[in-house]
Amino acid sequence: MTEINNTGYKISKHLVFLERGADELLLVNTYECKPLLISRGRECVKKLLQAMEGLNRAAASEKFPNDIALFDLFTEHHILIPADKQECDERQDFFPDGQLQPQGISLYLLLAQSCNMACTYCLNGAKTYKKEKIIQMDEKVAFHAVEYFVKQLVSGGQIEVCLFGGEPLLNWELGKKVFQYCEEKLKPQYPDKHIVYAITSNLSILPDDFIDVAKKYSVSVLCDIDGPATLHNQTRPLINGGPSYEQIAGHVKKLIAAGIRVSLRTTVTSVNVGHISEIAKHHKALKGAGCAFVPVNPVNSDEQLLPDDLLPDMGVMLRGITAAYKAGIWDKTKLLPFSIYASKLIPGNRSVLGCGAPYGNTPVVTAESDVYPCIYLVGIEKYNLGNLMDGTYPKLEVLRSMAEDYQVEHRVDCKNCNWRYACGGGCLVGPLTIKGREDATPAVKQYGEDINCRYTKEILEEILWQMALETKEKVRKNEMSPVSDKGTRMNFC
Amino acid sequence: MQGKKPSESESKGTSRRQFLKQCGIAVVAAAAYEVMSVMMPGVAEATTSSVPLCDTSCVSSSNQSVPPANPPKCVCTSGCIDSCISGCQVNCTGCIVSSTTAKS
Numbered sequence: 001m002t003e004i005n006n007t008g009y010k011i012s013k014h015l016v017f018l019e020r021g022a023d024e025l026l027l028v029n030t031y032e033c034k035p036l037l038i039s040r041g042r043e044c045v046k047k048l049l050q051a052m053e054g055l056n057r058a059a060a061s062e063k064f065p066n067d068i069a070l071f072d073l074f075t076e077h078h079i080l081i082p083a084d085k086q087e088c089d090e091r092q093d094f095f096p097d098g099q100l101q102p103q104g105i106s107l108y109l110l111l112a113q114s115c116n117m118a119c120t121y122c123l124n125g126a127k128t129y130k131k132e133k134i135i136q137m138d139e140k141v142a143f144h145a146v147e148y149f150v151k152q153l154v155s156g157g158q159i160e161v162c163l164f165g166g167e168p169l170l171n172w173e174l175g176k177k178v179f180q181y182c183e184e185k186l187k188p189q190y191p192d193k194h195i196v197y198a199i200t201s202n203l204s205i206l207p208d209d210f211i212d213v214a215k216k217y218s219v220s221v222l223c224d225i226d227g228p229a230t231l232h233n234q235t236r237p238l239i240n241g242g243p244s245y246e247q248i249a250g251h252v253k254k255l256i257a258a259g260i261r262v263s264l265r266t267t268v269t270s271v272n273v274g275h276i277s278e279i280a281k282h283h284k285a286l287k288g289a290g291c292a293f294v295p296v297n298p299v300n301s302d303e304q305l306l307p308d309d310l311l312p313d314m315g316v317m318l319r320g321i322t323a324a325y326k327a328g329i330w331d332k333t334k335l336l337p338f339s340i341y342a343s344k345l346i347p348g349n350r351s352v353l354g355c356g357a358p359y360g361n362t363p364v365v366t367a368e369s370d371v372y373p374c375i376y377l378v379g380i381e382k383y384n385l386g387n388l389m390d391g392t393y394p395k396l397e398v399l400r401s402m403a404e405d406y407q408v409e410h411r412v413d414c415k416n417c418n419w420r421y422a423c424g425g426g427c428l429v430g431p432l433t434i435k436g437r438e439d440a441t442p443a444v445k446q447y448g449e450d451i452n453c454r455y456t457k458e459i460l461e462e463i464l465w466q467m468a469l470e471t472k473e474k475v476r477k478n479e480m481s482p483v484s485d486k487g488t489r490m491n492f493c
Numbered sequence: 494m495q496g497k498k499p500s501e502s503e504s505k506g507t508s509r510r511q512f513l514k515q516c517g518i519a520v521v522a523a524a525a526y527e528v529m530s531v532m533m534p535g536v537a538e539a540t541t542s543s544v545p546l547c548d549t550s551c552v553s554s555s556n557q558s559v560p561p562a563n564p565p566k567c568v569c570t571s572g573c574i575d576s577c578i579s580g581c582q583v584n585c586t587g588c589i590v591s592s593t594t595a596k597s
Contacts, residue, residue: 026531033533041526069521073528076519347533464531471518471532 008056009080030422031087032078037468090409100360105159108364112170125302128379136171137367145365158194179217203251211258221262227279264288273312276320280329292336299433301379308443314450351424358403376429426456
């Protein structure tokens with residue numbers, strides 16, 4: 001239905017113009033996300049849009065009688081919005097009740113902070129993860145953590161308990177106890193809350209009872225395979241320097257054959273960036289449940305920067321993952337980052353932050369029961385949210401400061417960007433860990449900015465075009481005359 | 494009074510309109526341009542499906558500031574990629590669609 005507005009319409013300040021090919025244009029108000037595809041007549045439509053700004057419907061109808069249907073589409077899609085409408089979602093307080101009340105939590109338990117591999121880009125710093133001490137979480141901390149966060153969850157909410165590390169299978173006995181504790185104690189006690197399980201493991205080891213336990217509790221597994229053996233072994237050697245691929249791939253196959261969901265992830269570095277489609281096919285051949293490409297994090301938990309020569313070229317990476325996406329090697333709902341970024345484009349979904357970490361939705365609990373907001377921030381003292389066992393968690397001021405400083409309306413690099421409510425400012429790791437560091441090389445600074453902004457924006461663009469293409473095909477397949485042919489003549493173009 | 498029997502092209506146009514409407518697509522065409530609304534996740538399916546498709550293993554770590562009119566039960570916008578791939582990679586879009594559908 002056409003909105004009655006006598007004061008006229010203005011062009012949304014969140015409008016993104018995407019051009020492709022000779023004559024196509026995609027118009028998206030990222031605050032509302034109801035895109036409009038101009039499949040033909042780009043320049044003409046742009047001129048009409050400019051000319052219609054300031055008019056109300058009656059005036060538009062009078063001035064452009066043959067194009068009033070287009071005016072209606074502009075307003076229905078929030079390309080033109082009422083002149084007095086404000087499109088701003090600045091938050092004053094992210095925790096007005098003074099507490100966290102998440103609807104969903106991904107809880108990471110660092111069961112073992114040491115690892116049996118020596119990946120070239122490991123994000124666990126030797127100092128912060130106290131690797132030399134071979135620290136492992138104990139039962140008391142683990143049980144307290146799961147109970148605490150299950151309790152914190154709102155009724156009807158869901159928690160994913162993710163065994164993480166280091167290498168969590170080095171403390172598998174505790175992992176099993178955590179599942180059992182959740183099943184036998186927490187689920188009966190909190191029947192209104194959903195508990196699911198996951199493990200992120202290198203799978204270089206596989207305990208004898210892993211398959212039975214994983215099946216029993218429907219544990220989903222995430223494992224990093226950085227490509228076929230020649231690529232994978234360059235970045236993910238065992239701790240003794242030996243190759244890890246054969247062992248890991250063997251275990252992956254074994255789990256998948258047993259019916260366990262194993263998603264495969266690739267950390268993209270300079271080593272494998274030129275092989276993304278090949279890796280996507282490799283993951284497919286291994287029969288992974290999903291395939292993920294994640295740009296390497298340039299800073300570890302000790303705040304040490306990765307060498308420049310390990311960072312992937314952003315252009316090559318984007319071209320590679322886009323090619324893999326378009327090639328249809330994977331169903332697009334199973335290819336990350338596309339699968340996750342698509343959800344940012346749901347109409348009505350506005351992101352003021354790039355992820356749930358500043359909301360306290362992705363707590364990471366260390367073996368010593370310190371809590372951090374994200375796995376990439378573990379060990380960085382200024383992001384320590386307090387200790388679960390001594391009762392200092394949650395230091396809301398840390399989350400509050402992250403959320404308020406980094407909400408899109410407050411970020412100098414975002415507040416004038418038309419994309420801001422679609423991307424929410426992207427992944428915060430770059431801005432939180434690299435920005436302002438004097439020891440960061442220009443290359444690492446640029447990379448940090450790129451994974452935060454360019455990467456997100458280009459992935460979103462690609463998804464939007466893909467949706468536009470699908471729409472166009474749907475319309476074409478049903479080949480008939482246009483729905484509306486009122487506008488047979490243009491009096492402007 | 495009996496109305497005029499629709500011609501074949503008119504019937505075709507009506508069914509196409511219905512089809513496109515079901516899909517959430519509006520098309521405006523003129524000599525100089527053709528414009529269509531883009532189907533977005535959670536729009537087309539919500540009008541046609543009444544079967545909840547929500548994947549119960551989908552983890553919600555919402556980063557939304559303003560929930561949609563019918564807030565989905567699961568929002569596949571977890572705080573970090575690892576949790577997304579382990580918890581939500583099954584079908585993020587389906588999850589949200591189904592939640593919206595279930596409530597609509």
